[in-house]
Amino acid sequence: METPPFRRQSPVHISRCTLAASFEFLGDRWSLLILRSALFGVRRYEDFHIELGIPRTVLADRLKRLVSAGLMVRHDYKVAGSRPRKEYVLTEMGEALRLPFLAMRQWSEHWVGQGRTPPMHLVRKTYGAGVHVAFVDEFGRIVPADDVTAGFEEWASSPISGD
Template sequence: MRSCILLFASRFTLQNGECKANAQKLLRRQNGLWISKANPSMKQDMTQIPLARRSPIPPDSCNLASAIEIVGDRWTLLILRAALYGVRRFDDFQAELSCPRTVLSGRLKSLVDAGLLTKRPYKAPGKRARPEYTLSAMGLSLRPILIGLTQWGDAWLGAGEPPPISFTRAGTKAAIRAAFVDSDGREVRPDQIRTVIRG
């Protein structure tokens, strides 16, 4: 599995040369902090996460690693993003993403096989039947993650500009944001999260 990992720790670890080049475009290092070049108010303490030589569990036992195997590819994430906004048909995906048709066909098949998309036929008047792709319940359950990733991009990559898309609660128009809550319903900041290994 090709991985691209930014580890904010007492040293900066990057895997994959392309990823390193992209990260250097987005971040700069100053006084022990990684600072977003697009939005300098966003800073990450390098020492917030203790240095580790390896993860607490191997990738083949980790559901995060398994999820990345399914959705971690660039084209796959862009297809899921388009599906989240209502794109359903092959030609529309292709026009939206400018993805090579053979690549798009393969990614759509993989997402259907993985259970994230549902494939069903549709027929426009006077046209032959063609498939359309909609998010399954499993695919729709990725919405909080995709919204969280969108809001991460707004914060770190948005150059302080208002985000082009916002998310609201249906019926009230109250703005929503991705957040963690504990079993008592209290919000938990990222720096308050601790990893517990079963065993």
């Protein structure tokens, strides 16, 4: 993707920017780490607590927020000989974060990993070929990043009234 020309402000006002809205919606580092763990299959409160080392009060708050936001749902489960407990499962909206999280993982491996071998790689189930996140056009063809540009709607640069 080409470097955009110099501007004094973004072509999309922050109040109309869906990317900015997603940052607000997803929350902070702890929320993102909970979602990451959930994408790997972690569901139970205690498992989130142990894996992430997150304080219990923070974990309870973030799980409540993620449920309220519609990214996770709470279900009851019971292990024989113990009291009923809650598990947290990704909704369709939460599951849809898999692609952007994998894109961030791919970016991180390249720019943050400092040449270390990644602890995980993605492969196609059917025949084991490596898989990566890429730009794809509406016809399913891979598009090089330098062939992608942004088109803007006329209204995008003005704030939503009341902001």
